Amino acid sequence: MVIVTTIRRDAMTLPAAALGPDNPLPPLRPLDEVHRIDDRDKEDLPRDMARQVGHAPLRSLLPVRVRDGYGRTRRPRHIDTLVIENDRLRATVLPGLGGRIASLFHKPTGRELLYRNPVFQPACFALNGAWFSGGIEWNIGATGHTTLSCSPLHAARVTAPDGGEMLRLWEWERLRDLPFQVDLWLPEGSDFLYVGVRVRNPHEKPAPVYWWSNIAVPEQCRVLAPAEEAWHFGYERRLRRVPVPVYDDVDRTYPRNSTHPADYFYEVPDGRRRWIAALGEDGHGLVQTSTDVLRGRKLFVWGTGAGGRRWQEWLTEPGTGGYCEIQAGLARTQLEHVRLDAGSEVSWLEAYGPLSADREGEWGTVVRGAEARLAAALPRADVDAAYEAWLPHADTEPGEVLSVGSGWGALEVLRTGDKLPGTPFAESTLGDAQAPWRELLRSGSFPEPRKAGPPGETLVAPHWRDMLETAPARPLTEYHLGVAQWHAGDRAQAVRSWERALQLAPSLWPLLRCLAVADQEAGHRERAADRYAEAFDDLCHERRDDGETWTAVTAALGREAIEALLVVGRAGDARAVWSLLHPATRRRGRFRLTEARLLLAEGDREAARAVFDAGFEVADLREGAESIGELWSRLTDDPLPARYDFRMRPGDDGRPG
Missing domain, CATH: 1.25.40.10 (Tetratricopeptide repeat domain)
Known part of the structure; x- marks a missing residue:
């Protein structure tokens, strides 16, 4: 048998802040979520979008705890990694930190395709606090960055569709009580990393589902997607349809052309291939594409305002270069949750790889040119075929265990007796946190x-x-x-x-x-x-x-x-x-x-x-928090010093978006 992909354990050393302990107090207060929209905007939304915006928004973090014990003192620390590579690509995965892909390196060109953060610095961006920037993260649960951002996932070797090795990541997502898996593999000679994702609802009632794959790329790029319109959402919490690429006389597909942080959710027409790319000044960069179930595409920019630049520095180190995010999700926008019927599942395939194309010129011409380059490098039919080949392997039982996640999935399986082929939650993973609940289940006390x-x-x-x-x-x-x-x-x-x-x-x-x-x-x-x-x-x-x-x-x-x-x-x-x-x-x-x-x-x-x-x-x-500036304004009329300026809303610093 030809082994087409290898997987090995490794480690990286980074200047890293310690995560510290979780907050021991249960989060009883309503979720302070910055990604909610003004009621006046809901009336103008397409019917399906309006329905999903109003579908089961998250009201509480329970049963998850807040992670706020980290600091900002960084010391060299070893971080365990799992490396997947063939002769073309090398992907470095962080199983202890949400399964994040920290690096995707293209060997023939010697290019890093992602924004790779040179430090590990948690900040309060995840739904439950600690989050860090860089790489590709898997966001499941509810609007926002997943509560698993800085948590370990289960990981193991699995046989890939082509007979080689595949890396499986899986966990039990606790906000919605749903098991999920992420399968990564590299076919022989492929320039594209394949990612198969499945979310299951083993319960007797429908469940709300949220998923966005979040890809950090250097912000000195132009972002391309097959869309003429986008839904713009900023920290003033207004959602409105805007033209692409030019909005308010500015081409917003260049991330550094915006002043303030903002989301652009691209309106990809039905029937059009789903993809998004970020190309540097030399026309080289990263493209992400998928089967059609993963409908949404998004660009997030920090902007050039003082607040956005301060956040960029806050998440890494000054002088290391900024980043933006290109993303792909189940719905048009991240303000929506999709219904998953009882006893059903949703799955899709994503592909990540290099793309070279002309990024300058008339929008339609540039997009068609990039799409043609993508079709030559990875035909749409090949992605659909890869998905069909992968799906029967989604139930394959894992082999060698490479990382262990939490015991919460094992507790749920113990309670229900459910069989979840492909994602075993072994009783051996039960720990001290689950012990009293296991006793309640066993004895009723x-x-x-x-x-x-x-x-x-x-x-x-x-x-x-x-x-x-x-x-x-x-x-x-x-x-x-x-x-x-x-x-x-x-x-x-x-x-x-x-x-x-x-x-x-x-x-x-x-x-x-x-x-x-x-x-x-x-x-x-x-x-x-x-x-x-x-x-x-x-x-x-x-x-x-x-x-x-x-x-x-x-x-x-x-x-x-x-x-x-x-x-x-x-x-x-x-x-x-x-x-x-x-x-x-x-x-x-x-x-x-x-x-x-x-x-x-x-x-x-x-x-x-x-x-x-x-x-x-x-x-x-907290992302979007204004407490420092508000207290400063009570003390003095002096301008807010730059080191304390984290303002993200247009108008906060006297400038428009």
Whole structure:
């Protein structure tokens, strides 16, 4: 047998920031999602698009935890990789970081086809926080970057359709409770990496599905796609149809021609081949194409404004070159979710490889020329045939295991007894996080903790909620039941569950914090502040050591308590909380910003300004957040210093889009 593709383990060393611990507090507040549209724009959308925009938008991150424990201190670190290569291409995959393809190197020309980030620097762009830029990422779940951005996936060798080796990545996506797989292989002599993707719904009810393959490329390029129109979406949250390539007298297919960050979702006509390409000044670059199920194509640009350039620096290092993103998804736009019927699946094939074409000239001529070059390099019929050849292999059982993901899929398989050919979730992958839920499944009783510590993750799907409701009503069971009820929208019952648990719970602070959030959402701000103060005091009395877990929960609860107390004007109580935080926590950028707010609330404007002058970096600053600029404007009329300028909306800096 001729081995047409080889797969090997390897590692890369990068300046990398540590991910740190997850936030131990359950994310009870509604999702602060920047990708929602103004209601006035919905009336003008095509009917199918309007339906999908309104279909099952994500309201909560539960059961996933927020990842905000990372910083901005980078040290050389080894990152495990899996390398797939033939005689033409070499793809480097990061199985421990969402299965990201970090590099796609074309050997004959010696060209890197992707934007390859020279550092690993998490930032708050994923739905649950930590995300990093560069390469090709697989976004499943809901509008935004996947919660698996910085999580390990299962990976193994599988026999490819042509008899060679194929790399399979798979996991259980927890926001929608759906298993998925990504199969990568390189046929002999191929200039194109093939990627087969399948998402399954093993449940008895339909599920909303979201998928976008996100490709980072150097921004000194022109982006080509077979479209005359696009849907423009910016951080002013307006969605409108615009012409391609010229919009507002500017050719937007050159990423650096835009001032502000924006999305352009290309309207590829039905029946037209689905593809998108990014070509450099020399006419060489990357093309992505697929079977027709992967309908959407998109360009994201950071723009040339101060905020966009600052974000580019924030995600890498100054002087390393900027990037833009070309993407492919199941719907026209990333504001939509597609219905997947019960017991069904959706699958497609993507191909990534080099393309050389003339990028200058009249739009229609340029697009037709590039499309002809693509047809010569990889005919559309060949992509369809590759998909048909791959699909029977999607159920092939994996061979050698190369990486292990989470145990959540194994827990679901244990609960349902479902067989998922091709993506085994072995019982051996169950770990400490799944242990109490496995016990609930086995005995009908949720175990009480053996030692003091933050409660573990809460499963919120209806079947788990039903089990909690019938389990013995112990304090920890009531805590988890309340979180599941809250997620289901039954807030009054959630509050009753948490209040019942308070009567017998040895640890009060987790329940008081949940009740404080409930008070905030109901508009009872004073009572929320009282409960936060009581919760933080209880935590400080219970805290056993200065280890990572206790430090993380103290920081998370302390931050929320200070914010709640400042909202109701209780600066003295907020200062008391501040004084009990770990010194290392107070030195973090997020808490330096909090300190400036606290000083301003205490009336010491000069000291608050001095915090800015001394400098700080809020490592987990949220995409689209304006908190730094808003506080600065309360302190002074001076222009916002460039180091703090992360503004992304047109008009924020006085310039149009």
